[in-house]
Amino acid sequence: MLIRPYRIGVDVGGTFTDLLVVDASGEIHAYKSPSVPSNPAQGVIAAMELAASQLGISVHALLSGTSQFVHGSTVATNTLLEKKGAKTGLLTTEGFRDSLEIRRGFRDDVWDHRKPYPDVLVPRYLRLYVSERMAHDGTVIKPLDLSSVDSAIQIFKNEQVESVAVSLLHAYRNPAHEKAVGDYVRRSMPGTWVTESAAVAPIIGEYERTSTVVVNGYIAPRVTPYLTELDRRLSELGLPRGLLMVQSNGGAISVPEVANLPVRLIxxxxxxxxxxxxxxxxxxxxxxxxxxxxxGTSCDVTLVKNGAVSMTDQINVDGFHLTIPAVEIHTVGAGGGTIGHVDSAGMMQAGPQGxxxxxxxxxxxFGGEYPTVTDANLVLGRLKPGSYAGGAISLNMDKATDAVRRHLSEPLGIDVEEAAIGLIKLVEQNIQHAIEKVSVERGYNPRLFTLVAAGGAGALHGPSAARSVGCSSLYVPRLAGVFCAFGMCNTDVRHDYSLTWLRELNDKDGEHQQALDRAFDELQSQAEGFLHREGFSAxxxxxxxxxEMRYVGQQWNVSVDCQSTNLNDVRRSFETTHERLYGYFQEEGPVLIAGIRLAGVGVQPPLTVVAPAYSDAKATPTEFRRVWVDHLTGFAVIPVYDGRLLLPGQSLSGPAIIDESTTTLIVGSHDELNVTAANNYLIKIGHAESNSTGVRSNFQAAE
Incomplete structure (x- = not known):
C-alpha cells in the first residue's frame, strides 16, 4: 500500500517512457511504457495510467498524493535535431547580420575541410539589422533608432515569422537597446515569440550569445506550449503542485520559470x-x-569528483553552439539500438545510425531489419528470448540471428557468433574512449574512480568498460534501467546566474574585492527571489x-569552482585547476576574471529508500546458460540468477548473469559481486589489465 506523499519522476526516452514512484516509506515502484514520439505528453499520461493500474488506484489518487512531480523530456532536443522549430527572424546590430553564419571558423575535425557546417536556423534574408551601437563598456556610441526596426518587422510579417531573436552588440554589458527593440517588436507583432540575448545568455562572445538566443527562439514556440499543456493536464488530473522540469544543469525548475528559457532544457x-x-x-x-x-541509442558519460559533478557552460548540439549552464556530459552513439554494418571498405562499423x-x-x-547491439547480445546468450519490460517487448532469437547473418556475417565471411562478438567489441571500445574523454583528457586518473553502470544496457557493458580503463570497482544500481527517472525523484531545484566581469585579479585599495562582493550580492539577490517564488526559504x-578565469593573453577560459570571494583564495583555486588541466601554472602570471557565476539551489528533503533485510544465505542460480562472457573468457556455460532473489549481504563470483526487471547484468570472470546494504550491486573488477590506450602508463607516476 502506498503511503503519501509520493515523488514521481518521468523520463521520456526514444524507446520507453520511464516512470518511477517513491512513497513516504521509501518503497519504489518502477514502470516502463512505450514512448509516443509524435506526442510525448500522451506517452507521459499513458505511463501514469499504467502505474496507477499496477498500483490498483486511480490516476487522480496517484497524482493528488504527489508532492513532487519531475519530468525530463527530449522535446527541446528533438525539436532542434529534427529541425521542426519555428520560423525565426534575427535582429542584429548594423553590420553584424552574418556573424551567426561566419561562426568561429573552427572545425571538429581539422583535417576534414569538405564537410559543410550545418545550415543556420535563420536564413540571411531573415537576418536583419537595427541602427544602434554600444561600446564594450556599455556606453552608447550610436543611439538606437527604433524606426530602423520597422522595415524588418514588415519583412517578418510578410514571411510569417513566428519567433524573433534579438542579439545586439555588447548587450551583455548594457541591455537597454536590446530590451527596447524587443518591447517594440512585441507591440508591433502581437502573438510573436520575442527573445533577447541578454535575457538568455548574458555573456561576452557575440557568436555564442547569438547562437544561443536563436536556438531558444527557434524551439520556444514548440516546447513551451507542450510544457504548459502538460502542466495544465496534470493539474486537472489531480496534481496539487506544478510540474517541475529537469534542466541541463541537473536541477529542476517550474514550468512558468523556464517558459522563456526552453534552451536550458536541451x-x-x-x-x-x-x-x-x-x-x-x-x-x-x-x-x-x-x-x-x-x-537505446547512445551512451552518456558523466564524472563526479569530490561529490561535485563536472559542469560546463559551453555545449554543442548537432553543430549548434549553446552557452548555457549544463552538466558536462559526453555522448557517443553506443546503445542497445546502435546498428552494425559493413562499410564500402569491407570493415565492420558500429553506428552512428540507430x-x-x-x-x-x-x-x-517491429519491422527492424538491421542488426543492433541488442540483437548481438541476444545471439551471444547475454540476453534471453522472451518478454521484457513488463511485456512491452518480446525478444525473438530467430530475427536477431537472421539480421546478424545477412548484414554482418555473410558480407564479412565469418560465422554469426563471431560477427556478433565483433559488434560488441566495437561498441565497448567506443564506450571506453568516451570514459577517457571525461577523465584522462581532463587530468583525472580513471583508476581512482568507481564506475557506475546505468541505463538499460549499461550493466551488460560495464564490466568490460571498467576493466579497459583500469577501474577497480563497478557499481550497478538495481534501478539502472530507470536511472534518470530515479534521479528526478532526488533532484533539487536550481537556477544559474552569470555576469561578465573582465577585470584582472588584483586589488588596489580593496576596490576590486568590494566590487566582486557587490556583484555576487546582486546575483544572490536574484537567486533568492527565484527560490522564494519556487517556495523555498533561507x-x-x-x-x-x-x-571563469584565464591568464592575461590566454585564449580560453578555465571554469573554477570556489565558494570564497577572497582574491587570494580565488587565485589558488585557479592555479590548482589550471595545473590539473594543463600540467603547470604561472606563479606570478597576471590573471583575469572573465566572468562570475552563481547557482541558487532549493534543497529538497532527502530521499529515503527502504532495502530488504540482510541475508548471509548462499545465492542460488535459477538456470545455466551458454554465454559469451568477454574477450578474456569467451563462451562458457554460466549460472543465471534472478535479481529479485538476491538480498543485501549476499555475494557471488563471476562469470554469471543476473536478470533484473529493468536491466541485465553480466559479471566477468574473476569478478566478485556483493549486494550492498542499499540493495544494489558492487562488483570488484578482477584482472584490470593494461590496455592499448595507455591509461595505466599515463598515470603510473600517480600510484
Missing amino acids: LSGPAAGVGALRFFGHDTKSKDLMAIEVG AGARPGPACYG DNSTFIRGY
Whole structure:
C-alpha cells in the first residue's frame, strides 16, 4: 500500500517512457511504457495510467498524493535535431547580420575541410539589422533608432515569422537597446515569440550569445506550449503542485520559470542522472564516480569528483553552439539500438545510425531489419528470448540471428557468433574512449574512480568498460534501467546566474574585492527571489559560486569552482585547476576574471529508500546458460540468477548473469559481486589489465 506523499519522476526516452514512484516509506515502484514520439505528453499520461493500474488506484489518487512531480523530456532536443522549430527572424546590430553564419571558423575535425557546417536556423534574408551601437563598456556610441526596426518587422510579417531573436552588440554589458527593440517588436507583432540575448545568455562572445538566443527562439514556440499543456493536464488530473522540469544543469525548475528559457532544457533527460549519482554515492562509499548510461541509442558519460559533478557552460548540439549552464556530459552513439554494418571498405562499423523506438532492433519484431547491439547480445546468450519490460517487448532469437547473418556475417565471411562478438567489441571500445574523454583528457586518473553502470544496457557493458580503463570497482544500481527517472525523484531545484566581469585579479585599495562582493550580492539577490517564488526559504536554500578565469593573453577560459570571494583564495583555486588541466601554472602570471557565476539551489528533503533485510544465505542460480562472457573468457556455460532473489549481504563470483526487471547484468570472470546494504550491486573488477590506450602508463607516476 502506498503511503503519501509520493515523488514521481518521468523520463521520456526514444524507446520507453520511464516512470518511477517513491512513497513516504521509501518503497519504489518502477514502470516502463512505450514512448509516443509524435506526442510525448500522451506517452507521459499513458505511463501514469499504467502505474496507477499496477498500483490498483486511480490516476487522480496517484497524482493528488504527489508532492513532487519531475519530468525530463527530449522535446527541446528533438525539436532542434529534427529541425521542426519555428520560423525565426534575427535582429542584429548594423553590420553584424552574418556573424551567426561566419561562426568561429573552427572545425571538429581539422583535417576534414569538405564537410559543410550545418545550415543556420535563420536564413540571411531573415537576418536583419537595427541602427544602434554600444561600446564594450556599455556606453552608447550610436543611439538606437527604433524606426530602423520597422522595415524588418514588415519583412517578418510578410514571411510569417513566428519567433524573433534579438542579439545586439555588447548587450551583455548594457541591455537597454536590446530590451527596447524587443518591447517594440512585441507591440508591433502581437502573438510573436520575442527573445533577447541578454535575457538568455548574458555573456561576452557575440557568436555564442547569438547562437544561443536563436536556438531558444527557434524551439520556444514548440516546447513551451507542450510544457504548459502538460502542466495544465496534470493539474486537472489531480496534481496539487506544478510540474517541475529537469534542466541541463541537473536541477529542476517550474514550468512558468523556464517558459522563456526552453534552451536550458536541451539536456533535460540525461542531466537528471546527477540526482541519482548523488544518492548512490553514499552506497558506493566514494565521492569520485564516473557514470555510463547506455540506453537505446547512445551512451552518456558523466564524472563526479569530490561529490561535485563536472559542469560546463559551453555545449554543442548537432553543430549548434549553446552557452548555457549544463552538466558536462559526453555522448557517443553506443546503445542497445546502435546498428552494425559493413562499410564500402569491407570493415565492420558500429553506428552512428540507430534503430530508434520504431522499428527498433530486429529482435523486437517491429519491422527492424538491421542488426543492433541488442540483437548481438541476444545471439551471444547475454540476453534471453522472451518478454521484457513488463511485456512491452518480446525478444525473438530467430530475427536477431537472421539480421546478424545477412548484414554482418555473410558480407564479412565469418560465422554469426563471431560477427556478433565483433559488434560488441566495437561498441565497448567506443564506450571506453568516451570514459577517457571525461577523465584522462581532463587530468583525472580513471583508476581512482568507481564506475557506475546505468541505463538499460549499461550493466551488460560495464564490466568490460571498467576493466579497459583500469577501474577497480563497478557499481550497478538495481534501478539502472530507470536511472534518470530515479534521479528526478532526488533532484533539487536550481537556477544559474552569470555576469561578465573582465577585470584582472588584483586589488588596489580593496576596490576590486568590494566590487566582486557587490556583484555576487546582486546575483544572490536574484537567486533568492527565484527560490522564494519556487517556495523555498533561507533554511533550505544554498548558493554555489564559481568563476571563469584565464591568464592575461590566454585564449580560453578555465571554469573554477570556489565558494570564497577572497582574491587570494580565488587565485589558488585557479592555479590548482589550471595545473590539473594543463600540467603547470604561472606563479606570478597576471590573471583575469572573465566572468562570475552563481547557482541558487532549493534543497529538497532527502530521499529515503527502504532495502530488504540482510541475508548471509548462499545465492542460488535459477538456470545455466551458454554465454559469451568477454574477450578474456569467451563462451562458457554460466549460472543465471534472478535479481529479485538476491538480498543485501549476499555475494557471488563471476562469470554469471543476473536478470533484473529493468536491466541485465553480466559479471566477468574473476569478478566478485556483493549486494550492498542499499540493495544494489558492487562488483570488484578482477584482472584490470593494461590496455592499448595507455591509461595505466599515463598515470603510473600517480600510484
